[in-house]
Amino acid sequence: MYGIRLSRLPLSAKVFCSLFLLGIGCGALAAFAQASTAVGVSPSAVRDSLAPEMPMTGMHHGQMSAEKEIDLSQISREAKVWMRTPLLIQTSHTHLFGQTLIAGLLGLIFLFVPLREGAKAVIVALPFVGTLLDIGGMWATRFVSPSLSVVVIAGGTLFALGYVLIASLSAHELWLRKETV
Numbered sequence: 001m002y003g004i005r006l007s008r009l010p011l012s013a014k015v016f017c018s019l020f021l022l023g024i025g026c027g028a029l030a031a032f033a034q035a036s037t038a039v040g041v042s043p044s045a046v047r048d049s050l051a052p053e054m055p056m057t058g059m060h061h062g063q064m065s066a067e068k069e070i071d072l073s074q075i076s077r078e079a080k081v082w083m084r085t086p087l088l089i090q091t092s093h094t095h096l097f098g099q100t101l102i103a104g105l106l107g108l109i110f111l112f113v114p115l116r117e118g119a120k121a122v123i124v125a126l127p128f129v130g131t132l133l134d135i136g137g138m139w140a141t142r143f144v145s146p147s148l149s150v151v152v153i154a155g156g157t158l159f160a161l162g163y164v165l166i167a168s169l170s171a172h173e174l175w176l177r178k179e180t181v
Contacts, residue, residue: 126162
């Protein structure tokens, strides 16, 4: 773009871009770990976490409470989050701002990778589209149809795919491309 290429940047700029890409990658892995342990990454887990009514443990005759003791080995399997509407609003707010900012900064770096404009436009759009599908899918699952939980999974996948493509192509351009003059 306008003759600026990542491979031609000074060392400090290359280090900055590389560490930013690495930091976002670590954050994305942490987000995946959090999502998979708190909610789950299957359409059924997403559907259950966004159900309009809170899932309840069944009470048996004579029980005073639906609470039950669990041991630590059961926590990752049973400690799932149910998203009430205020939490869905809060999650939407923070994720739309945060993920859009991340996608924008990733895209800014990626604009200076020499690639056909059509391919670059598709790749740079993936994290943005993924974010909108992810958050929109949560709302659609909650208020339109539980079967739309697959949209949440598709959105997260698109965001991740966009990040991987942007980071790998940018890193290649930053450090491995042999400059031809």
